[in-house]
Amino acid sequence: xxxxxGPSLSKEREEGRAPVRERVPAPYQPGxxxxxRLVRVPVRVVVLVFVVPVRLVWDLVVAGARGLERGxxxxxxxxxxxxxxxxxxAPLIWVYRWILTPVGHGIAWTARAFGVALGWVGKAFFYWxxxxxxxxxxxxxxxxxxxxxxxxxxxxxxxxxxxxxxxVLTPVGHxxxxxxxxxxxxxxxxxxxxxVLPARWCYxxVLTPVGHGIAWVVRGIGAxxxxxxRWTVVVPAVAVWRYVLAPAGRVIGxxxxxxxxxxxxxxxxxxxVAGYVSRAVGRFVxxxxxxxxxxxxxxxxxxVLTPVGHxxxxVLWRPVRIAVREAGRSVRRAxxxxxxxxxxxxxxxxRAVFGxxxxxxxxxxxxxxxxxxxxxxxxxxxxxxxSGRDVSPPTRGPGLGDAG
Numbered sequence: 001x002x003x004x005x006g007p008s009l010s011k012e013r014e015e016g017r018a019p020v021r022e023r024v025p026a027p028y029q030p031g032x033x034x035x036x037r038l039v040r041v042p043v044r045v046v047v048l049v050f051v052v053p054v055r056l057v058w059d060l061v062v063a064g065a066r067g068l069e070r071g072x073x074x075x076x077x078x079x080x081x082x083x084x085x086x087x088x089x090a091p092l093i094w095v096y097r098w099i100l101t102p103v104g105h106g107i108a109w110t111a112r113a114f115g116v117a118l119g120w121v122g123k124a125f126f127y128w129x130x131x132x133x134x135x136x137x138x139x140x141x142x143x144x145x146x147x148x149x150x151x152x153x154x155x156x157x158x159x160x161x162x163x164x165x166x167x168v169l170t171p172v173g174h175x176x177x178x179x180x181x182x183x184x185x186x187x188x189x190x191x192x193x194x195x196v197l198p199a200r201w202c203y204x205x206v207l208t209p210v211g212h213g214i215a216w217v218v219r220g221i222g223a224x225x226x227x228x229x230r231w232t233v234v235v236p237a238v239a240v241w242r243y244v245l246a247p248a249g250r251v252i253g254x255x256x257x258x259x260x261x262x263x264x265x266x267x268x269x270x271x272x273v274a275g276y277v278s279r280a281v282g283r284f285v286x287x288x289x290x291x292x293x294x295x296x297x298x299x300x301x302x303x304v305l306t307p308v309g310h311x312x313x314x315v316l317w318r319p320v321r322i323a324v325r326e327a328g329r330s331v332r333r334a335x336x337x338x339x340x341x342x343x344x345x346x347x348x349x350x351r352a353v354f355g356x357x358x359x360x361x362x363x364x365x366x367x368x369x370x371x372x373x374x375x376x377x378x379x380x381x382x383x384x385x386x387s388g389r390d391v392s393p394p395t396r397g398p399g400l401g402d403a404g
Contacts, residue, residue: 040262047266048273055274056281063282 040266043259043262044266044269047263048270051267051270052274052277055271056278059275059278059282
């Protein structure tokens with residue numbers, strides 16, 4: 001049998017073995033206290049009183065600037081841009097395209113040709129002679145002289161110097177090196193027994209104990225001074241900071257934060273309210289101006305000017321226009337008839353003088369011949385009517401030979 005409370009004890013042991021998690025308190029979220037409610041209403045009232053005129057002036061300035069930009073600055077800017085394009089840009093483009101570009105091309109071609117000629121002359125007088133002199137005179141002579149000087153230097157300088165180095169300088173250098181090695185070993189032995197060993201004994205037996213004693217004394221004095229400073233300066237300062245300055249700073253910071261937050265919210269709220277007020281004032285002023293200026297002009301235009309204009313158009317302008325049009329047509333017909341009579345008279349005079357029918361004259365380009373009428377289809381024969389075959393063909397008007 002399992003003992004009483006066995007599973008619970010095992011669970012408690014397992015929980016005891018598991019690492020214990022520290023409970024972190026939830027962050028404090030302060031709500032709206034009495035200070036917030038006490039500051040909010042006066043701040044909003046004061047800010048609204050100061051912000052409404054500013055918003056009205058701002059909206060008035062914005063509307064005026066927008067109207068000035070649309071009605072004055074933009075047309076003036078477009079006009080100046082057109083004038084600049086017509087008076088400055090277009091002439092400059094024309095001058096650049098038809099004057100400067102050909103002149104520049106000509107100058108460039110002349111400079112290029114002059115540069116080519118000058119380069120050829122320079123090569124002919126200064127480059128090719130020096131190249132020939134260097135290649136065919138100086139290089140062979142320099143090669144021969146260099147070979148001779150190298151042979152002389154080898155046999156007069158190098159060979160004697162090698163003999164002196166091998167036979168004289170090398171033995172002397174070995175002897176000097178052996179002497180310096182001996183002197184160095186002697187000085188090293190003297191320095192070890194006269195300087196190093198006494199200094200080491202003095203450091204171990206004298207300086208080390210004295211230094212340990214001085215360090216212990218300094219450490220004790222430092223601990224005493226640190227304890228004195230801690231209990232006379234640090235602990236009171238920490239107590240003042242923890243129990244006086246920090247609470248006062250939190251209170252002041254909370255008050256300043258609340259005032260600043262409410263002031264900012266009040267400015268935003270007042271700016272929005274001022275916008276509504278400005279919109280209402282603007283609509284009222286716009287409606288007033290419309291009913292005072294626009295509607296009377298609209299009524300006059302609709303009720304007076306439009307009927308008068310229609311009456312003038314129907315009674316005066318349209319009859320005059322129709323009369324002028326008919327007069328123009330009559331004048332054109334008269335001129336056409338006069339032109340046709342002149343043409344026939346000229347043809348009759350030519351026929352009377354030269355004889356024959358003569359070549360028909362070509363109609364003038366402006367004269368349009370009248371279209372020929374087609375012969376009507378004959379109807380069926382009846383008792384009261386005749387068929388189309390019994391009807392004589394229509395006679396033409398007087399021809400050119402029947403005049404008179």
